[in-house]
Amino acid sequence: MSTVAGTFRIARREGAARAWYAFSRNSTSVAGLIIVVVVVLWTAFAPWLTPFPRHARAFTDIEHANQPPGLPYLFGTDTIGRDIFTRVIFGYRFSLLLGLVVLSLAVPVGVALGLAAGYFRGWPETVIMRVTDVFLSIPPLALALAIMAVLEPNLQNAMLAVSVMWWPWYTRLVYSLVSSLRQEAYVQAAEVVGASPAHILLRELLPNCLPAILTKMTLDMAFVILIGSSLSYLGLGVQPPDPDLGTMVADGAKYMPDLWWISVFPGLGILLIVLGFNLFGDGLRDVFGVEV
Amino acid sequence: MGYSSYLIRRVLLSVLVLLGLSILIFTIARVIPGDPARIALGPLASRGQIDALRQEMYLDRPIHVQYAYYLSGLLRGDFGESLYTHRPVTDDLRDLFPATLELVLYSGLIMVLLGVPLGVLAAYYRDTWVDNAVRLFSLGGVVTPAFVWAILLMLLFAHALAVLPVAGQFSASMTPPPQVTGLVTIDSLLDFNLGAYVDFLRHLILPAVSLALAGIAQAARLTRASMVDVAGRPYIEAARAFGFAEYRIALKYMLKPSMIPTMTILGLDFAALLGNAFLVEAVFNWPGIARYGVEVILRKDLNAIVAVVMIIGLFFVVINFLIDIAVGYLDPRIRLAHAEA
Secondary structure, eight states: OHHHHHHHHHHHHHHHHHHHHHHHTOHHHHHHHHHHHHHHHHHHTHHHHSSOGGGGSSOOOGGGTTOOSOSSOTTOBOTTOOBHHHHHHHHHHHHHHHHHHHHHHHHHHHHHHHHHHHHHOHHHHHHHHHHHHHHHTSOHHHHHHHHHHHSOSSHHHHHHHHHHHHHHHHHHHHHHHHHHHTTSHHHHHHHHTTOOHHHIIIIIIHHHHHHHHHHHHHHHHHHHHHHHHHHHHTTSSSOTTSOOHHHHHHHHHTTTTTTTHHHHHHHHHHHHHHHHHHHHHHHHHHHHTOOO | OHHHHHHHHHHHHHHHHHHHHHHHHHHHHHHSSSOHHHHHHOTTOOHHHHHHHHHHTTTTSOHHHHHHHHHHHHHTTOOOBOTTTSSBHHHHHHHHHHHHHHHHHHHHHHHHHHHHHHHHHHHHTTTSHHHHHHHHHHHHHHHSOHHHHHHHHIIIIIIISOOSOOSSSSOTTOOOOOOSSSOHHHHHHHTTOHHHHHHHHHHHHHHHHHHHHHHHHHHHHHHHHHHHHHHTSHHHHHHHHTTOOHHHIIIIIIHHHHHHHHHHHHHHHHHHHHHHHHHHHHHHTOOSHHHHHHHHHHTTOHHHHHHHHHHHHHHHHHHHHHHHHHHHHHOHHHHHHHHHO
């Protein structure tokens, strides 16, 4: 037994090495990964890696207000003298947090429902997939707006609203995967030897759905961050004085074109992180050979 | 027979989706902590006033009766009165929605007219610099939020180059044309007022393009992918063996079947434009429903929120329905599959 397990372990390690090799051959995927890693690390150590960490929250320095980009204010300062560069880096914290929380709420729910609908068929399939269809046919922003309508606008509620609109995509993805996987010989073999549905779902089907789920999660980090910044931009997400990229763009838009840097740099900041996750996710998709 | 049963199924599905959306909003509206009547009247209202309003809003009745009243209101297009403007919500929408609709329609037009040809070009000149340029452009379109595009385009074309107007729907010197359809560009044409038409178009360009960019990117990507997919089919080889001109093969034998998968997604993108219009309208001070929508959400003005969300949902469902009809018409497999079933 142990030799068989050992063989599997070696095979898995070789598979991972091969996957990394395939991934690293694609320069845009690697660029995406580098962007993501750099932004995540920079954000994690923001208090030490930004010139004016105190500017991240409420802070006023009227003497240095409205400075154009230059030194020491790399991206300029806003109308009350806060360093835009510092605030962009701190702003990533909210974007990344939003992405992580939304996916960790939406993915387990969506995946569980997709597994159940794809495997059990019959009425669970009908009920789950029809409800999923209704959720998918509601325009995402309308749903988020409807939910925000009854809640106080803040980060937690924005996360909740986006999560509610995100799970159906995973249900549909896993459902379509499981519908075809359940015909595979190894699933039928497990059924024949009397494996429990829990074993089949979690040990046979789920691991085979993981590449597609992980790829979609990476790509979705990009889209969740986009939606989150849109909600903040409309004033329905992160509230001042916390720095959020969407809120900062909205603030700066009032002072166009003279103080253009107040919105342009946070806007480019959103672009950068979304680009990073997008390229990284595209690379994973090619390596895993999955359709998401 | 096959096609009509397909259509009937689509209509039923659309109705189901709208019903689902109405139940969802109703539920959301009822789970808010606090009494809607008290929220509507503010903290200074007396007990008697609140009770009167509760009765008027049917809040004292059982929940299914409340839903029945709410649904019959929706069906009659009666959303009640806005707590924010103190006018019937329907009147507010009638004033504001046409401007948004016009923006979205032009944006959708730009999305298709630019996106599809770009995709065709990329597929035709596959793996050349043209293809790479289109890919780079598509990536930019997808990863940039519409409001960032709006700000960048505004800085470049309205401020730095000063070739297009900064904001608004028309110049201050213009008077809006007599209202026929509510869409100012069409009304100005009906009025034979070419000057006004040009002025409106110039104001439309920046907002419509900023709104369309993500969709253009998506359209180009999808068109390219399905063209490349179709290009490998044997019948394309056959057409080539017959000696048909390459452009003819591309446009006639590759583009048409490629449009079927592309159209479905484009329909979703087109419908999503209405939601994204919220993001662009604010930048360009466009007199549409965006500011109203956000304002009523912040003020917890339930009647107006329901109307705004339902109108976005309705638009979404109508567009998807139209696309389904078109796809069913274009794709004989769908018609035939349903005829057999």
